[in-house]
Amino acid sequence: MPDNVVAAAHACCDEVVVRSETLPLTDAELRAALSDFDIVLPTLGDQFSAAVFADVSNPRCKLLANFGVGYNHIDVAVARAAGIAVTNTPGAVTDATADIAVMLMLMSARRAGEGERMVRSNNWPGWHPTQMLGLHMSGKRVGIVGMGRIGQAIARRCHFGFEMDVHYVNRSEKVLDFPATRAPDLLALARTVDFVVTAVPGGAQTRHLIGADVLGAMQSHAHLINIARGDVVDEAALIAALKAGQIGGAGLDVYEREPEVPEALRVLDNVTLLPHLGTAALEVRVDMGLMAVRNVAAFCAGEALPNPV
Numbered sequence: 001m002p003d004n005v006v007a008a009a010h011a012c013c014d015e016v017v018v019r020s021e022t023l024p025l026t027d028a029e030l031r032a033a034l035s036d037f038d039i040v041l042p043t044l045g046d047q048f049s050a051a052v053f054a055d056v057s058n059p060r061c062k063l064l065a066n067f068g069v070g071y072n073h074i075d076v077a078v079a080r081a082a083g084i085a086v087t088n089t090p091g092a093v094t095d096a097t098a099d100i101a102v103m104l105m106l107m108s109a110r111r112a113g114e115g116e117r118m119v120r121s122n123n124w125p126g127w128h129p130t131q132m133l134g135l136h137m138s139g140k141r142v143g144i145v146g147m148g149r150i151g152q153a154i155a156r157r158c159h160f161g162f163e164m165d166v167h168y169v170n171r172s173e174k175v176l177d178f179p180a181t182r183a184p185d186l187l188a189l190a191r192t193v194d195f196v197v198t199a200v201p202g203g204a205q206t207r208h209l210i211g212a213d214v215l216g217a218m219q220s221h222a223h224l225i226n227i228a229r230g231d232v233v234d235e236a237a238l239i240a241a242l243k244a245g246q247i248g249g250a251g252l253d254v255y256e257r258e259p260e261v262p263e264a265l266r267v268l269d270n271v272t273l274l275p276h277l278g279t280a281a282l283e284v285r286v287d288m289g290l291m292a293v294r295n296v297a298a299f300c301a302g303e304a305l306p307n308p309v
Helices: 003-012 027-036 050-054 076-081 094-109 112-120 149-162 186-192 212-217 235-243 282-300
Strands: 063-065 085-087 141-145 165-169 195-198 223-226 249-252 271-273
Touching (some): 003 282, 027 050, 050 076, 063 282, 076 085, 085 282, 094 149, 094 195, 094 223, 094 271, 112 271, 141 149, 141 186, 165 186, 186 212, 212 235, 235 249
Parallel strands (some): 063 085, 195 223, 223 249, 249 271
């Protein structure tokens, strides 16, 4: 955690243990976290599954103050049944994640990753009028899958910044401060847009939401952008579609089995790959951490939690 987040935790807790390892908690550490600590501040790789809770019959832990907005790595229902509250950090990640989505749209459409590899390998022959022609993004049609905070932030950037025609799918109609059209379903959206951008939560309900059917419905020049959770996209189906030139390209910040990225994906030129940079800006990570600590402080003071899930 950033230093000032750790300092904030020390200010509201008598004892703070900071783990030096950056990899996810091991199976033993997950169970020890529930047994040995009053409060745990987990990150997205820490899999607090039903099996973990089942192994700790009388947990000392009473709060999982998640560092992040997504919490599909925590079985919230089982946590509640065990008497453990769960909080997250909504809002703190919105703009940074939306920025990454737009960056991936541009990189994928304009073949930026491919071009950089050409320059770095000293294989650039020089400019000519038909070299590496990509897709012009301004004025195109974007389809947002999930119109929550992040989806709306992406849509605003597309509409106001690039004069794009915004379409979306969502469980309900949204009242928005910009023009947007709600599509009847995901397949209808995929058939008509130039970019499909995922902005839905992770979890069982959205696993492989983008599969062979959606990829097959997309136009041959269209690009898929995933900044949600890796398993929202069926990775095998995406690889097949990219290999076949079925879609124009893809931009990914998340992967189905992070940090594993299949070689079949890594060798393709028509996909842009980022190492989960969505919130990777110092001030954003500080904001996330301080929001998580505010939930900790409220818990310690016996007050209502600011961000319960």
